[in-house]
Amino acid sequence: MTVISIPADSLFGVDNLPYGVFSTADAGPRVGVRVGDSVVDLAKALGDDTFAQPTLNAFMAQGRDRWVEVRAQITALVAGEIADDAVFAVDDVTMHLPIAVADYVDFYASENHATNLGRLFRPDSAALMPNWKHLPVGYHGRSSTVVVSGTDIVRPCGQRKAPADAAPSFGPSIRLDIEAEMGFIVGVGSPMGSSITPDQFAEHCFGAVILNDWSARDIQAWEYVPLGPNLGKSFATSISAWVVPLLALEAARIDTPVQDPTPLPYLQGDEKWGLDIDLEVEWNGDVVSRPPYAQMYWSPAQMLAHTTVNGAAASTGDLFGSGTISGPDKAQRGAFIELTWGGAEPVEVAGEQRTFIQDGDEISISATAPGADGGRIGFGEVRARILPATGDAR
Incomplete structure (x- = not known):
């Protein structure tokens, strides 16, 4: 299990939690959240296939109540231990276009x-x-x-x-x-x-x-x-x-x-x-x-x-x-x-x-x-x- 350490001066603390789409050498694009200098694989960490997608669109379409709920889940998650295979160093991932742009x-x-x-x-x-x-x-x-x-x-x-x-x-x-x-x-x-x-x-x-x-x-x-x-x-x-x-x-x-x-x-x-x-x-x-x-x-x-x-x-x-x-x-x-x-x-x-x-x-x-x-x-x-x-x- 991994405990994510967030530097005191980090621009990516729990008051931020930005979303992105990333891939690794052994797996294709999926949704992650940045915490400090780490990226958390949300499909694995939360057990939700909504995040096993190559864009944020499916999650975004669920609406504000769901956005609030997931943010609270992530905040609680990063306060404890996360499975090792759900956490990656930000320098070890490849970032992709985060959304399928409609207009x-x-x-x-x-x-x-x-x-x-x-x-x-x-x-x-x-x-x-x-x-x-x-x-x-x-x-x-x-x-x-x-x-x-x-x-x-x-x-x-x-x-x-x-x-x-x-x-x-x-x-x-x-x-x-x-x-x-x-x-x-x-x-x-x-x-x-x-x-x-x-x-x-x-x-x-x-x-x-x-x-x-x-x-x-x-x-x-x-x-x-x-x-x-x-x-x-x-x-x-x-x-x-x-x-x-x-x-x-x-x-x-x-x-x-x-x-x-x-x-x-x-x-x-x-x-x-x-x-x-x-x-x-x-x-x-x-x-x-x-x-x-x-x-x-x-x-x-x-x-x-x-x-x-x-x-x-x-x-x-x-x-x-x-x-x-x-x-x-x-x-x-x-x-x-x-x-x-x-x-x-x-x-x-x-x-x-x-x-x-x-x-x-x-x-x-x-x-x-x-x-x-x-x-x-x-x-x-x-x-x-x-x-x-x-x-x-x-």
Whole structure:
């Protein structure tokens, strides 16, 4: 039997207990929970075949009462002894995409980010579009290209046209960028023709991950008018391997910034769903930004309410991103297009002056939040390396 030792400063104590999908050399993907530097095989430890699955979807679909029950079971389990064959060192397992992604929607919920991009893209117009403070603006992404942390990203190809060019050209993106975000996962869906209110958020949202919405800014700039992002975003979205349950984020709940004008009634609620989460962006090992999620104008509860208010169904495994997280200071900007002001203000990375991402670069985004016991809880990281483009001009 094994007793799991949890270091006092661990980001993965019993006030966290994030879920993931892992495999070992002798067994395929199944659901585990991280405790300190160990991973517990829940199918073996709890004797429940729900967790002998290659995704979290079956468990998530069981609903909030079941999520609460299992969390209590795990808390009791790790306080005692666990069968040796149900415990693995985190360094000895391979992590997989934790969910089967149903739909993917990405929002644009940071006023700081939206204002900065408005100034860059529309220097002679208002930074924010007229609708921005009335609704959470978003676009429908591509669920098939959501990948887990550690998956290499191939540089995308597409059409680009600089303002001085007479015609568009085709080729690899030369303004490849990141967007440091949080992603939220729907556990219990809603039928078509119904909607989810902000105060029903905790009944439907299972948990949160770190999300990197890779962005090809040159492809995006040429294609996005009039219908918004498409190929500039759809080539890849990376998420962290560990899903921090919403139940672990009670101590992180805060008010959003003041929303003025007052949102329409369907976006109002009594529950606080701003979140005090701190992110950190590393570029080739150098920390270049620390975006604060607490600054986000729209809450995830409002994002889900807006997604379903027209009667669109929500499904188990739906993923929605927060949009780039940026604070008011330069060192808090969550995208390199902001950090380098469109490439005009390079930053130093590993002793070099850099603007956008080059082949071979490695990007890592980590995040922590207040825990129930007064310490911090962690989301792990979302990490990826950029490989050269493989497309050609046809």
